[in-house]
Amino acid sequence: MDMAEPNPPRPDIPDAAGQPAAPGSAADRPPADHPPTYYPPADYPPGGYPAPPGIGGSGHPAAFAGPPRRHPGEIPLLVIVVLITAAIYIGALTSVMLGDLTGLGRYALVALTLPFVVWVGRGVTWASPRVNGIQMTPTQFPEGYAMVREAAARYGLREVPDGFVVLGNGQINAFASGHQFRRYVVVYSDMFEVGGAARNPDALRFIIGHEVGHIAAGHVSFWRQLGTVTMQYMPVLGKALSRSQEYTADNYGYYNRPAGAPGAIGLLGGGKYLCGEVDFDQVADRASADRGLFTWLVNLQASHPVLTWRAAALRNRTRAGALFFAPSVATRGIGGGAVVPAPAVPTFAEQEVLAPPPGGR
Numbered sequence: 001m002d003m004a005e006p007n008p009p010r011p012d013i014p015d016a017a018g019q020p021a022a023p024g025s026a027a028d029r030p031p032a033d034h035p036p037t038y039y040p041p042a043d044y045p046p047g048g049y050p051a052p053p054g055i056g057g058s059g060h061p062a063a064f065a066g067p068p069r070r071h072p073g074e075i076p077l078l079v080i081v082v083l084i085t086a087a088i089y090i091g092a093l094t095s096v097m098l099g100d101l102t103g104l105g106r107y108a109l110v111a112l113t114l115p116f117v118v119w120v121g122r123g124v125t126w127a128s129p130r131v132n133g134i135q136m137t138p139t140q141f142p143e144g145y146a147m148v149r150e151a152a153a154r155y156g157l158r159e160v161p162d163g164f165v166v167l168g169n170g171q172i173n174a175f176a177s178g179h180q181f182r183r184y185v186v187v188y189s190d191m192f193e194v195g196g197a198a199r200n201p202d203a204l205r206f207i208i209g210h211e212v213g214h215i216a217a218g219h220v221s222f223w224r225q226l227g228t229v230t231m232q233y234m235p236v237l238g239k240a241l242s243r244s245q246e247y248t249a250d251n252y253g254y255y256n257r258p259a260g261a262p263g264a265i266g267l268l269g270g271g272k273y274l275c276g277e278v279d280f281d282q283v284a285d286r287a288s289a290d291r292g293l294f295t296w297l298v299n300l301q302a303s304h305p306v307l308t309w310r311a312a313a314l315r316n317r318t319r320a321g322a323l324f325f326a327p328s329v330a331t332r333g334i335g336g337g338a339v340v341p342a343p344a345v346p347t348f349a350e351q352e353v354l355a356p357p358p359g360g361r
């Protein structure tokens with residue numbers, strides 16, 4: 001793509017003749033009966049943001065387009081969270097050894113039961129899909145079974161994790177966990193249904209690749225979960241560690257099926273029926289085009305990176321996903337490092353003003 005061209009035509013929106021519309025041509029303009037209902041933000045530079053240094057024709061390495069890499073924030077955050085958790089355990093042990101069972105000492109006793117509580121919780125979570133879910137086997141949901149098997153082989157796992165489908169009741173969700181030496185993935189039926197040939201099997205491959213990625217990255221081991229058991233009570237650090245793990249798992253999902261990333265974002269944002277109508281680029285562009293204090297706050301207290309940031313990370317494979325601050329530059333082009341500056345972003349920078357009613361007040 002010629003970097004000097006200010007607003008490259010979208011190659012994936014052909015005009016009636018099946019050719020990409022030239023910028024400014026009649027085919028590039030919306031039809032008269034369908035006026036645009038959005039405006040680029042006032043501060044959006046004409047022709048889009050400049051490419052960051054080194055990106056574009058100069059071959060900035062797409063470090064996250066190859067074999068899955070751990071998010072660079074994950075290990076530092078893990079160390080901090082484990083140290084805080086260990087300090088709480090040691091404090092609890094000390095209180096009990098000193099015989100202080102009043103006040104804080106009582107909470108100390110609770111803390112000491114946590115290994116048992118985590119073990120029981122994992123056992124119950126593992127038993128539940130076995131008794132209420134549908135197992136993926138070579139003859140039952142064979143496509144799902146093949147996807148789990150394929151991801152496990154791709155990541156070098158020695159064993160194929162168990163796979164289950166559980167009734168989603170409308171919820172789009174999936175998770176991976178383990179108990180003792182078993183590892184497994186559970187996919188809610190509403191998410192699993194996207195895998196049908198009529199919908200988007202690549203999106204399901206990405207999702208299953210993400211979940212098996214949690215297993216491959218060691219996120220679901222007992223010791224890992226025990227060491228980070230305080231994570232959910234740590235508002236900023238715990239959530240940041242969780243988001244970094246999700247980016248890591250997304251890196252696995254991307255490696256498993258790069259072409260599934262747009263469908264997965266569409267699925268997470270619009271559900272299984274609308275995922276095909278979601279414009280991945282528009283979602284990802286909003287990460288840098290629509291920012292501010294409150295979007296920042298939503299991400300800060302989220303266990304998963306907000307969807308727009310997640311999409312931006314999956315699109316720009318030259319850098320790790322944004323943990324705390326929105327990516328400043330919108331770049332288009334999935335993987336391979338051949339990213340280009342994004343054209344003007346459709347966003348509701350101002351609300352559309354309707355014409356006054358005829359003869360109205």
Ligand SMILES: [Zn+2]
Nearest residue numbers: 210214246249
């Ligand atoms: Zn995840």
